[in-house]
Amino acid sequence: MNQSAREGAFRLEDLWPRFEGWLARNTPEDEAALRPGASAAELAGLEAELGFPLHVELKALLARHNGVVPRRSSTQAGAFVLGHGLLDTDGIAEWRRNLADMASEAVEEGYEDEVVGRTAHERWVPFAQSLTGDLLFVDHRGDHYGEVGEISFGDPEYRWLWPGLGLMLHDLCESLEGMAPLPTAGRRPSVHEGRMLEWVTG
Known part of the structure; x- marks a missing residue:
């Protein structure tokens, strides 16, 4: 099966209910942390802020749930995507501005090669954040369109994770x-106190 066929086989619209259903059955506080979907006006406002359309998978995810209730500590649920909490449209806009500013500053200051496309880019759209500030993003560059990456601040290069959100959700499910390790991300799932999902390194 080629990549385009694989992406078509793993549609976010089909996989998200499966993922959310697991949360509801096994980590109810995670499921309760999900916020209602973004409105058409909120999605349009985000796209206006970005200056380009959202990838269809990310737009579909936001239409289902506009992020999670913001976490203030590691004891709060909601970090069920590899230890990251889903961002709402405002959070996405803010973090994308930060990455665009970092890339622009690197170009102006003459260290573009160390930053642009490695730790920041104006067409990286973050969709989830950890308490330490690490980010998951959907790439909106032409050759990398739809890919999911992870930025760990302090690391010299982003980490490529999946060709798309649909494939990511399939592997998470x-x-x-199976409560099995997830080699792609180097983590394994663990249920903490019967209420929230944790992803343990290793």
Whole structure:
């Protein structure tokens, strides 16, 4: 199966209910942390802020849930995407501005090669954040369109994770349902106190 066929086989619209259903059954506080979907006006406002259309998978995710209730500590639920909490449209806009500013500053200051496309880019759209500030993003560059990456601040290069959100969700579901390691991300799932999902390194 080629990559385009694989992406078509793993549609976010089909996989998200499976993922959310697992949360509801096994980590109810995670499921309760999900916020209602973004409105058409909120999605249009985000796209206006970005200056380009959202990838269809990310737009579909936001239409289902506009992020999670913001976490203030590691004891709060909601970091069920590899230890990251989903951002709402405002958070996405803010973090994308930060990355665009970092890339622009690097170009102006003459260290573009160390930053642009490595730790920041104006077409990286973050969709989830950890308490330490690490980010998951959907790449909106032409050759990398739709890919999911992870930025760990302090690391010299972003980490490529999946060709798309649909494939990411498929692998998350498989890992959760079998409580099996997720080699792509180097983590394994663990249920903490019967209420929230943690992803343990290793």
